[in-house]
Amino acid sequence: MLTIEGLNTYYGRAHILADLALQANPGEVVVLLGRNGAGKSTTMKSVIGMVPAQSGAMTFDGTRIDRMASHHIARLGLGYVPEERRIFTDLTVMENLAVGKQPPRDGAPTWTPERLFELFPNLGRMKDRPGGRMSGGEQQMLTIARTLMGNPRLILLDEPSEGLAPVIVEQMAKTILQLKDEGLCVLLSEQNLHFAQMVADRAYIIEKGRIRYSGTMAELAANAAVREQYLSV
Amino acid sequence: MAARPSGRGHFFPSFFPRVAALLANIVIQFMNGLAGASSLFLVAAGLSIIFGVSRIVNFAHGSLYMLGVYLAYSLIEFFGRSSIFGFWGGVLGAAIAVGLIGVVIEVLVLRRIYRAPELFQLLATFALVLVIKDAALYFWGAEDLVGPRAAGLRGAVEIMGKRFPQYDLVLIAIGPLVLGLLWLLLNRTRWGTLVRAATQDREMVGALGVNQSGLFTSVFFLGAFLAGLGGAVQIPREPAQLMLDITVISDAFVVVVVGGMGSIGGAFLAALLIAQAKAFCIGIGDVSIFGATLSFTKFTLVVEFVIMAIVLVVRPLGLLGKLQGAQRGAATVEPPLYPLTRPFWIAVVGLVALLALMPLGGDDYLLVLLIDIAVFSVFAATLHFLMGPSGMVSFGHAAYFGLGCYGAALALLKLKLPMELALLAAPLASGLGALVFGWFCVRLSGVYLAMLTLAFAQISWSVIYQWDAFTGGSNGLVGLWPSEWLKDRTAFYLFTLALCAASIIFLWRVVHAPFGYVLRAGRDSALRADAIGIDVRRFQWYGFILAGVFAGLAGGLFAFSKGSISPETLAVSRSVDGLVMVLLGGVQTLTGPVAGAAVFTWLQDSIARNTEYWRAILGLAILVIVLAFPQGIAGFLKQATARFTSAREREVVR
Numbered sequence: 001m002l003t004i005e006g007l008n009t010y011y012g013r014a015h016i017l018a019d020l021a022l023q024a025n026p027g028e029v030v031v032l033l034g035r036n037g038a039g040k041s042t043t044m045k046s047v048i049g050m051v052p053a054q055s056g057a058m059t060f061d062g063t064r065i066d067r068m069a070s071h072h073i074a075r076l077g078l079g080y081v082p083e084e085r086r087i088f089t090d091l092t093v094m095e096n097l098a099v100g101k102q103p104p105r106d107g108a109p110t111w112t113p114e115r116l117f118e119l120f121p122n123l124g125r126m127k128d129r130p131g132g133r134m135s136g137g138e139q140q141m142l143t144i145a146r147t148l149m150g151n152p153r154l155i156l157l158d159e160p161s162e163g164l165a166p167v168i169v170e171q172m173a174k175t176i177l178q179l180k181d182e183g184l185c186v187l188l189s190e191q192n193l194h195f196a197q198m199v200a201d202r203a204y205i206i207e208k209g210r211i212r213y214s215g216t217m218a219e220l221a222a223n224a225a226v227r228e229q230y231l232s233v
Numbered sequence: 234m235a236a237r238p239s240g241r242g243h244f245f246p247s248f249f250p251r252v253a254a255l256l257a258n259i260v261i262q263f264m265n266g267l268a269g270a271s272s273l274f275l276v277a278a279g280l281s282i283i284f285g286v287s288r289i290v291n292f293a294h295g296s297l298y299m300l301g302v303y304l305a306y307s308l309i310e311f312f313g314r315s316s317i318f319g320f321w322g323g324v325l326g327a328a329i330a331v332g333l334i335g336v337v338i339e340v341l342v343l344r345r346i347y348r349a350p351e352l353f354q355l356l357a358t359f360a361l362v363l364v365i366k367d368a369a370l371y372f373w374g375a376e377d378l379v380g381p382r383a384a385g386l387r388g389a390v391e392i393m394g395k396r397f398p399q400y401d402l403v404l405i406a407i408g409p410l411v412l413g414l415l416w417l418l419l420n421r422t423r424w425g426t427l428v429r430a431a432t433q434d435r436e437m438v439g440a441l442g443v444n445q446s447g448l449f450t451s452v453f454f455l456g457a458f459l460a461g462l463g464g465a466v467q468i469p470r471e472p473a474q475l476m477l478d479i480t481v482i483s484d485a486f487v488v489v490v491v492g493g494m495g496s497i498g499g500a501f502l503a504a505l506l507i508a509q510a511k512a513f514c515i516g517i518g519d520v521s522i523f524g525a526t527l528s529f530t531k532f533t534l535v536v537e538f539v540i541m542a543i544v545l546v547v548r549p550l551g552l553l554g555k556l557q558g559a560q561r562g563a564a565t566v567e568p569p570l571y572p573l574t575r576p577f578w579i580a581v582v583g584l585v586a587l588l589a590l591m592p593l594g595g596d597d598y599l600l601v602l603l604i605d606i607a608v609f610s611v612f613a614a615t616l617h618f619l620m621g622p623s624g625m626v627s628f629g630h631a632a633y634f635g636l637g638c639y640g641a642a643l644a645l646l647k648l649k650l651p652m653e654l655a656l657l658a659a660p661l662a663s664g665l666g667a668l669v670f671g672w673f674c675v676r677l678s679g680v681y682l683a684m685l686t687l688a689f690a691q692i693s694w695s696v697i698y699q700w701d702a703f704t705g706g707s708n709g710l711v712g713l714w715p716s717e718w719l720k721d722r723t724a725f726y727l728f729t730l731a732l733c734a735a736s737i738i739f740l741w742r743v744v745h746a747p748f749g750y751v752l753r754a755g756r757d758s759a760l761r762a763d764a765i766g767i768d769v770r771r772f773q774w775y776g777f778i779l780a781g782v783f784a785g786l787a788g789g790l791f792a793f794s795k796g797s798i799s800p801e802t803l804a805v806s807r808s809v810d811g812l813v814m815v816l817l818g819g820v821q822t823l824t825g826p827v828a829g830a831a832v833f834t835w836l837q838d839s840i841a842r843n844t845e846y847w848r849a850i851l852g853l854a855i856l857v858i859v860l861a862f863p864q865g866i867a868g869f870l871k872q873a874t875a876r877f878t879s880a881r882e883r884e885v886v887r
């Protein structure tokens with residue numbers, strides 16, 4: 001569904017991603033694991049077109065998306081949930097959702113605010129609250145809901161568990177599995193291996209902008225050496 | 234104006250009629266204020282909306298207003314000035330036409346530079362001001378055009394025994410009406426929701442699948458439409474003329490800043506406040522207090538800037554302003570300054586030596602031009618010192634240049650000091666001005682700081698412009714000749730060259746001295762600099778004063794090189810010239826302002842000699858440069874060499 005090959009990304013003259021390759025297949029939850037500054041967010045931003053890729057090929061459902069503007073990529077059915085959440089703080093919950101709204105799409109679940117409030121009951125209770133006056137967890141739910149309003153086929157989730165209380169992290173894991181059941185493909189980035197193990201089917205490990213390991217979650221669970229080398233703090 | 238209490242006569246018999254007359258006067262002035270506020274609000278609202286989404290401070294917004302006035306004039310002629318349809322059709326047609334012009338500007342110019350540094354966008358909009366002014370000159374001529382009165386609304390109504398124009402009643406209604414419509418548009422439509430979202434984070438809006446370019450273009454249409462409408466509705470009240478662009482843009486800036494950037498409601502309040510203040514100053518007229526005559530009419534020129542200065546000091550974000558984060562996805566990173574190396578100094582010494590040999594050519598005209606270039610190089614270098622290393626953009630830097638001019642001139646003419654001492658009075662006067670104004674300015678940052686500098690410049694301008702007895706008013710001062718030993722053109726040239734070169738070199742050294750490091754630390758992270766115990770504000774203040782001192786020296790030299798000065802020396806257009814020089818040369822380099830001043834002065838001189846439309850040509854040249862080299866001339870050269878060397882480095886690494 002999403003294929004990245006030989007991706008190189010720079011910030012100015014700093015080489016951040018080097019020959020990065022990964023793949024996400026329909027119905028899968030794939031996790032990109034790595035420490036602080038490994039290049040997880042940069043990978044996501046390269047995919048959605050916020051940071052230009054210097055070289056490499058990225059295809060989404062057979063369409064080349066490197067060199068495309070963000071909004072064109074999004075309209076192909078690729079949703080992006082940024083790490084910093086980037087809620088529109090002056091807009092209410094309903095208005096935030098309205099910004100994300102796109103027409104229904106074949107082969108992807110169609111979302112309405114009502115359906116989203118079933119998934120995130122908290123949001124339904126604060127429809128008219130400005131985004132700036134919500135807790136971190138609520139904002140995290142809102143960013144995901146906002147992106148889902150675009151009826152994506154694949155969703156990029158950048159560290160969704162970051163900074164959330166343990167209870168909310170559990171909820172978040174449930175939500176991701178629900179999305180998977182709806183038929184969505186999820187590519188998520190994480191530092192939190194425990195969280196990744198709750199939701200993901202396959203994992204890539206990234207370090208200094210290079211993929212160092214790839215395998216199923218079961219394989220990773222069995223491979224203490226890799227976890228030790230790339231993930232422990 | 235007519236029923237002003239005279240302050241004489243018997244108290245009781247005349248008391249009640251006088252109170253009634255005073256009251257009527259106040260009411261009428263209040264209504265005048267309301268009528269004036271509408272147009273002001275329309276322009277400011279447009280400016281505010283455009284700024285919100287694009288974060289571009291659109292200097293050409295006043296020019297769009299001016300086009301609105303001119304187009305309304307022509308369209309009403311075309312549709313027929315005596316029919317109601319002719320008038321309102323003309324007004325609406327003009328507004329729509331200006332909206333479309335805004336679209337063309339957005340698509341052709343601004344769209345290409347959304348990611349360029351903020352100051353570069355500013356330069357592009359300056360260029361548009363120049364181009365639009367000459368376009369108006371070409372199509373409508375230099376004469377003021379007095380517009381038609383509104384068909385069907387030519388009469389007056391009687392309010393408290395006084396006549397009030399019917400048309401002004403309509404104007405009073407237009408302001409709140411547009412405010413209401415805008416509110417509905419922004420809060421009750423999907424388009425409005427997207428605009429408000431993009432105002433906060435346009436990159437995120439794009440990642441959610443919204444086409445930003447379409448959104449930006451439509452926002453420009455709306456903003457330009459409002460400017461055009463603001464101009465068009467004024468046609469029965471004020472003639473179409475070529476100065477409107479600058480006066481209106483400074484008014485609109487003031488309103489937006491007083492109201493709070495990005496707040497439409499704030500703009501409305503501020504427009505009311507300022508229009509009322511102006512109306513009352515006109516209404517009160519001249520008042521004698523204890524024998525001295527105080528002219529409130531003269532005060533109208535500055536009252537808005539005084540209000541702005543007060544508001545900004547008390548509420549730095551304006552009446553209803555909220556802190557707006559920098560728009561994401563805009564470029565901000567400043568590269569570090571390169572150390573001043575020996576080859577650099579050798580080149581500088583070589584250049585100065587070469588310039589010193591110029592009189593041998595015997596071309597007197599060239600010397601005149603070179604004197605101008607030297608003087609403006611210093612002026613630009615001081616402005617760059619503020620904008621680059623200190624991170625303070627000034628829209629009113631001409632104030633210090635002009636204070637220098639007047640300081641020197643008045644010392645020579647009034648104090649009868651010899652020319653050498655009078656020249657010393659120049660930096661003294663400007664330094665004093667910078668000391669006072671700077672103290673307020675460094676309390677703000679960004680656009681707000683820029684606006685406050687503009688306010689102080691306008692206040693200084695209007696004092697000098699109106700104080701006929703002391704400063705010669707609009708005529709200026711004449712008879713400023715250098716001492717005997719400098720009478721000769723060559724001698725004066727060498728004198729100027731030496732002083733200017735020394736000043737510029739001194740400024741460069743300061744940037745690289747510990748003081749310069751502190752300033753840059755403050756610019757790059759005020760919080761961090763504060764945390765390590767640097768009083769950023771104090772150092773910025775010192776920097777401000779230093780820039781003011783040298784700008785004044787340039788002004789003093791300028792005064793003696795020309796022999797006469799006028800309030801033009803500290804007008805907005807001079808400040809804009811300075812900004813164009815600095816931006817043309819590139820803010821990121823130390824040599825940039827000198828290159829920019831040379832190119833600008835030379836271009837202005839050589840084009841102006843050959844065509845009436847030098848502004849347009851200059852503007853177009855700037856646009857080409859902006860679109861082709863978004864780093865400025867010097868920045869472009871540096872980047873080109875850097876690309877060359879880094880390509881080699883990469884080869885070596887591999």
Ligand SMILES: Nc1ncnc2c1ncn2[C@@H]1O[C@H](COP(=O)(O)OP(=O)(O)OP(=O)(O)O)[C@@H](O)[C@H]1O
Binds near residue numbers: 016038
């Ligand atoms: N805008 C930027 N300009 C320059 N360098 C950047 C920028 N953003 C990130 N970097 C650098 O790129 C590298 C990768 O950053 P990235 O944000 O992709 O890491 P990450 O894996 O998402 O880390 P985290 O877990 O902290 O979110 C880091 O070394 C970071 O310092």
Ligand SMILES: [Mg+2]
Binds near residue numbers: 040041042083158159
């Ligand atoms: Mg990250």
